[in-house]
Amino acid sequence: MSQQPSIDRQEYNITAYTENQVGLLNRIAIIFSRRKINIESLNVSPSEVEGIHRFNIVINETEEVVSKLAGQIEKQIEVLKVYYNTNADVIWQEMALYKVPTDVIAEKAIVERLLRENGARAVVIRKDYTVFETTGHREETDNLIRVLQPYGLIEFVRSARIAIIKASDGFNSKLREFERTEPSAEPAENEFLNSRSKVFTM
């Protein structure tokens, strides 16, 4: 299904709150690989809630596929909750590091200006090289590569995407519902059925 070009395909940001458990990354990753869907970006790190990890996964798919994938992820025993959002629904950033020769920067005023224009910040300054950092969307961090390339860019690395959901109220209150013994009065995951157009499509 991922092979067919479709006008409905776009970037989706999947956010999963999970237990911190050995093997869960694999359990989630194979949900994608089984369907031959490529993960464009993956970030896993501790959330604001002690003991709960947050996955940020970016894929390029149709909403129908993404909603089913989200259901499959949420079905895993150690996953608490999954959301999926288009880029318009999230604020997202990627961080990038650039290593350039210090002498070039020291000698060429234009490089310093370019770095400032691109919002880069020096992280480490050594005699032989300097490491700059920027955060932004893909195009922004890509742009700085192009800018620095003529001045001897030595090394570059970019982080996975992290995204904040605009409409989210956070996970603390949700977690309290999950911790209540079944069945709770208002199970959080019944939201899933509220948005029927998202879930029950063919």
Added chain:
Amino acid sequence: MLTNEQSAQTLPEFTATAVQTETETMTGAVATLQALLAEGVDTIFGYPGGAIIPIYDALYDYKEQLNHVLVRHEQGGIHAAQGYARSSGKVGVVFATSGPGATNLVTGLADALIDSTPLVCITGQVFAHLLGTDAFQETDIINITTPITKWNFQVTNAEEIQEALAKAFYIARSGRPGPVLIDITKNAQQQKFDFAPYVPCTHIRSYRPKPIVRPEYIREAAALINQAKRPFVLWGQGVLLGKAEQEFKAFIEKSGIPAAWTILGAGALPTDHPLNVGMLGMHGNYGPNVLTNECDVLIAIGMRFDDRVTGRLDKYAKQAKVIHLDIDPTEIGKNVAATVPVWGDCKETLPQLTALVEAKLHPEWHERFRVHMEQEVDAVIREELFPTSEELTMGEVIQQLNELTEGEAIIVTDVGQHQMVACRYAKLNNTRSNITSGGLGTMGFALPAAIGAKFGAPHRPVVAIIGDGGVQMTIQELGTIMQTGVDVKIIILNNRFLGMVRQWQELFNDRRYSFVDIASPDYVTVASGYRIAGKRVEARAELKQTLQQMLEHPGSFLLEVMVSKENNIFPMVPQGCSVSEIRLR
């Protein structure tokens, strides 16, 4: 007089009497068995090996409480546990060692996951300090089994055992059931630790086995049903897994809706029930397939619209409004869009729905099913069950068996033509009477599953019906039958072909019979080598009396029936066709 040292040597370290209630020091291996006892386990299917020796050593002292069935291959072990779980409704338990012992469970795990069978498999693993060193019989069974288990976990410390097993049983049996694998390193089995009283698991914060039923969806569903002129119920194994047979019966009897079953749902309603209109799917009955595309409201209960049930999806019940009752939210809307999703345990949703539906009879709609059944009888069934040809048919064997068992037996089938014939024609009076490999289609399933089914339901007759292909895949389990003395009746329907593949080659590949001509050993002689009584039948005149002899025989019996070589299973929905394009011949 004994010195202290001597008495310590002669007294058993642990007295295996009842479930431990006070904190004491014991090994991880003993803790494992204590956890099984606390979970009500009575039977284990297993095979020992190096990495699980400590657990087997502990088992030596628990022979009275835990019946360990020594199988001949771990695949046989897990299929037996599946049969046990399916006949008893309890969790099946399997022991296997590391490496090849564990990898031999893979087919059974995949089968149990797709057929929602609750299992707890315990595998031994190399010492924790050897993990990742390519140690003898080390294999990464956790990662191998991740996509084919509901949950899995590796225990490297004895203190983790109680919680891991408590979660394992809870996860395996709750919500939509499934297989769980717990991999225990040898050091954890040997390690002594302070064992506290076992606490069963009842809640995991990240796991919601079932939701609270939303009454608005019940009301919407009832309104659709009450307006329907041609409502049609499809039910699956969810009715059995939810132990909701009575609730289901009450629902269809009040609403008067014709109901058809998937092969895993068979038996939840007796075959003879007037509202039972037959089998769905590729080789299901004519009416249920054709009329799927004529009903106005389709009510799917605990079934997942497998492609063998739906045929071509974009021509499947497009005219109908669909009400889908399921405990697994990812099944609702997965293949067929649901007009009304009724997410929940059908044990809870069905009575709520029954309360709101009007009592109806739908006589004209039922007449349509009856007319289609008449056509099917004329075109297929009469000749299959009461053949005029000289050669024996698979169907007449099932028909004769029905007459003798009167529908009281548990029928265990393998995969292929004989499976379709048995599912179509076996008379089932009781629930949990049709045990077959549905979703995965695992050849070799039936013989070990029948063994397990008998252990799970010792007072019911168990008849395995197997093809000449499938039986040769796990025939070593005759050894398990010999050693345990379990009473399983085995019918091999021998058409000297891998019949289902041959049928497809005949119909769709210009009769190019590519590697489907399979030879068989003399099964009766093989059985006698295992001290199992047996007989071969080649003529119609001997069939019934030999079946009778088999059923009356004390203990296991193998009956080989030589059936027509090139019979085809009809009706058939050819692959890629709509259910309404089902062929009668």
